[in-house]
Amino acid sequence: MSDQAFALDAGAGVQEDLACTLLSKHFGEFAAVDEVSFSIPRGAFFSILGPSGCGKTTLLRMLAGFQQPDSGDILIKGQSVLNTPPNKRPVNMVFQHLALFPTMSVAENIAYGLKRKGVPKREHATLIDAVLAKVQLPDYGKKRIDQLSGGQKQRVAIARCLVLNPAVLLLDEPLGALDLKLREQMKIELKRLQREFNTTFVYITHDQSEALVMSDQVAVMNKGRFEQVGTPQELYYHPKTPFVASFIGDSNQYVGKVQGQSGKTITVVTEHGVRLLSQSSEETPPGSRITVFIRPEVMQISLGQPEAEQDNCLQVTVLRTLFDGARSQLQVETAEGAVLTVALPQTADFHALEPGRSVYVSWQANQCLCFPVAPVTRPEAV
Amino acid sequence: MSAEPGSLKRTQYRLGFWLLLAPIVLWLSLLIILPHIDMVLVSLRERVASRQYEFSFSNYTEFFTEPLYWNTFVRTAVMSIVATALTLIIAFPVSFYIAKVLSGKPKMALFILCLIPFWVSELVRTYGWMILLRETGLVSGALQWLGLVDQPVEMLYNDVAIMVGLIYTSMLFMVVPLVTTLDSLDKSLIEAGYDLGGSSWHVMKSIVIPHAMPGIMSGCIVVFMLTLGNYLTPTLLGGKDSLWFTEQIYTQFITRFNWEQGAAFGILLLVLSSLIVWLGLKITKQSFTRVMS
Incomplete structure (x- = not known):
């Protein structure tokens, strides 16, 4: 096409x-x-x-x-x-x-x-x-x-x-x-x-x-x-x-159900029960299943509650640091048990992130991608 | 104290080395080097009376003055070279097909098919050719039955029959080294040859053959030596007068009981084969160590 x-x-x-x-x-x-x-x-x-x-x-x-x-x-x-x-x-x-x-x-x-x-x-x-x-x-x-x-x-x-x-x-x-x-x-x-x-x-x-x-x-x-x-x-x-x-770049992928849509923004509840706001270009009837893709690099980590208004903001616990120089990532877990991978900026603020520490991750709805879950073929995670 | 176990180990290692080397050294010296030294000595003496010998070159001068010996010698060399060349020409496409076109089971099957005739002794295989080619043989019979000839034809006892037999006997010794070297040729090299605009002929000439050269030479050396030293096939297929040099040697040793002359012929044959192999390597710019590895 x-x-x-x-x-x-x-x-x-x-x-x-x-x-x-x-x-x-x-x-x-x-x-x-x-x-x-x-x-x-x-x-x-x-x-x-x-x-x-x-x-x-x-x-x-x-x-x-x-x-x-x-x-x-x-x-x-x-x-x-x-x-x-x-x-x-x-x-x-x-x-x-x-x-x-x-x-x-x-x-x-x-x-x-x-x-x-x-x-x-x-x-x-x-x-x-x-x-x-x-x-x-x-x-x-x-x-x-x-x-x-x-x-x-x-x-x-x-x-x-x-x-x-x-x-x-x-x-x-x-x-x-x-x-x-x-x-x-x-x-x-x-x-x-x-x-x-x-x-x-x-x-x-x-x-x-x-x-x-x-x-x-x-x-x-x-x-x-x-x-x-x-x-x-x-x-x-x-x-x-x-x-x-x-396939292109890294993503966190979650399958969830659409709860509602207002304009281009939809509310999704993932399988773990996490509520997310995402953007969708397509019409998504409530109740339909979709996959949400969130790239690790669009998410912001902050030690305290972010001041600016964010569409999505989750309080999470640090699981482990995946150190890879400038491409380092942080694995965190939400209260509901969903695991997210977040890009870890190599700034002084985040050097001492110990596992078990509570931090906030936030991102805007328009930085998410979502696709309806195809009835047969699910995208293979890469 | 620390040096002792080390030196003991080294002595043990040396002992092991010599023990492992012993069989090959014994084999070479007792069966190859010793007989040849003796043969050189025997060839350089002349019987002046019963059990009385003198140092002399007469056995060698005899060879160069008697045209029959000389002609047989040249004829054997030329026929062997031709047989080697023909074996190469026939074996190369076969080997290329086995190594580069086929893969998996058919490849193994064809390779084993090439090998199967060699489970039978050379005598029996040569007898097979005799059944086919003799006057009352299958080919002669078939030609008569088809009405192409009106009387039995004798196809044995000529040079063509000798050549057919020699090529048939040598085939495997050419196919094996060729398949091995061609197997190691990366298929993408052939594809690159085509991709850069080469025709099949160019790809063969500039890529496949240069790569296969060590295999070609080692096959040729083995086949040439086997052919030159062959006794059975020329005698059976060529008859008593096939004028093969090994027959001359046999005659001198066994029939005429002239060991001195026979030894001289043996030495000459060795010199001839070494010379031709050396020339072949020089012409194709291959080194002996590379060809034999």
């Missing part, structure tokens, strides 16, 4: 490098990719984010040509590529484990694609030097692959593809094997490279931080379908489905 809206949007004049219509792939009874449609404007960084097994790898392999879709169409620069074998498609792929050819040097790895493309040999050296300079590995041409570090291999794998000027560069979780520090660097580096080459990137990952930091557009994929396509901000602040709400 949402992705079609986006497709229309993009088709309204922006030239697109890649578009898919109702793409499906089944393995036996199992639908790995189920009628996925989307289009990516030229030069965008597009991420497909989803848990493992959601079909994102299958989707990427269909784009690369290693798997044939059961139905639907793939258009690259407006041309259907369904009957084009992988070696003729104007897309290149950075593999999960990079797949650099270990029997060749860095320069030979890059030259492989140039040779196949029929670029005259005398131009190879210039092109290779230029692309190596762009990925900040000048004079690395003669090195063997096993002499490179993880981050350098990454850059060579990207250079090897980008030297061919593909219409679309596909990236299959290439940062997965790197350690945390390097991964943070490479995120910024990848974004820089994408801007510099002005190539459309399609990046698949299960790591939301990678997707949010780098992407212009993110598609959240679940069970073979796109749940929502949007900018990272849209997905974070305005998730359209419970799955997106729970």
Whole structure:
């Protein structure tokens, strides 16, 4: 639904490098990719984010040509590529484990694609030097692959593809094997490279931080379908489905019953018996069951009763501190026994919060999200 | 006091090391090195009278002056090289199919199917080929029955029959190292080869074969040595006049009782095989240790 809206949007004049219509792939009874449609404007960084097994790898392999879709169409620069074998498609792929050819040097790895493309040999050296300079590995041409570090291999794998000027560069979780520090660097580096080459990137990952930091557009994929396509901000602040709400960022989730509605504000009583005020864009008849999502970072902790008027204010007991530097969280319990996770500001006030201490947490109704509980599928907590 | 248990341990460790090494050292020295030293010594003497020997190179000069020996020697080398090359050409697609196309049960099944013929002795397997190829054999009979020929055809006792037998005998020794090296080739490397614009031929040439080179060479070395030193298959399928060098050695040792000449031939065969293997490694730029690991 949402992705079609986006497709229309993009088709309204922006030239697109890649578009898919109702793409499906089944393995036996199992639908790995189920009628996925989307289009990516030229030069965008597009991420497909989803848990493992959601079909994102299958989707990427269909784009690369290693798997044939059961139905639907793939258009690259407006041309259907369904009957084009992988070696003729104007897309290149950075593999999960990079797949650099270990029997060749860095320069030979890059030259492989140039040779196949029929670029005259005398131009190879210039092109290779230029692309190596762009990925900040000048004079690395003669090195063997096993002499490179993880981050350098990454850059060579990207250079090897980008030297061919593909219409679309596909990236299959290439940062997965790197350690945390390097991964943070490479995120910024990848974004820089994408801007510099002005190539459309399609990046698949299960790591939301990678997707949010780098992407212009993110598609959240679940069970073979796109749940929502949007900018990272849209997905974070305005998730359209419970799955997106729970998959992007952390949330406290409570199932409850609607007691009443006045305007956009509804009153919910959770299963534990906690009364909450929440905002709902949809009509929610009293008595209907809904799930409320409250992000840990929207809640404020205060040692005493907050002075400003808050829609929701609960007196809670500290259970434990989950220390993680700037991302530290506090687990607290209401009198009714509901457990909440709250972001813990690293200010002097809260350093000495002992378990058992009583504090207040408060937040506004419009910072909650709520979705009707679907009769069959409940969103999986992540 | 603290040093003693340490040194005791070290002595024990040394003793264990030598005990474990002993069988292989005994095996090599008693069965390989000692006979070869003796063979070199035997080949370098000439019988001047009964039980009277003199140091001489005559056994080697005999080899180089007698065209029959010389020709047989070259013929055996060339046939062995051809047999090795053909075995490689046939075994490579088979191994690639087993290692990279199949997976799970069919893969194991096909691999075992390659292995099953080797549960039967070489003699019986060669006899199988004789049943097929001889004048009164199955192939000849089938051709007559189809009316393609009007009299029995003899397909044994020629070079093609020898070649068929040699390739058949060597197959497994090529398939096993090839499957092992191809198994270790990451499938995504092949996909990357296609993704970057390579055709099947390019992917094969620039990615699969360079990766499989150690396996190819170790398979070739084993097959070449087995073929060069094969006695049974050339004799049975090629007949008495198949001119295989091992037959010459056999004749010298057993029929003519000329151990001196036989030993010289044996040494020459060893030198030949070492030389060709060394050349092969040089040409393909592989190191012996890497190929054999």
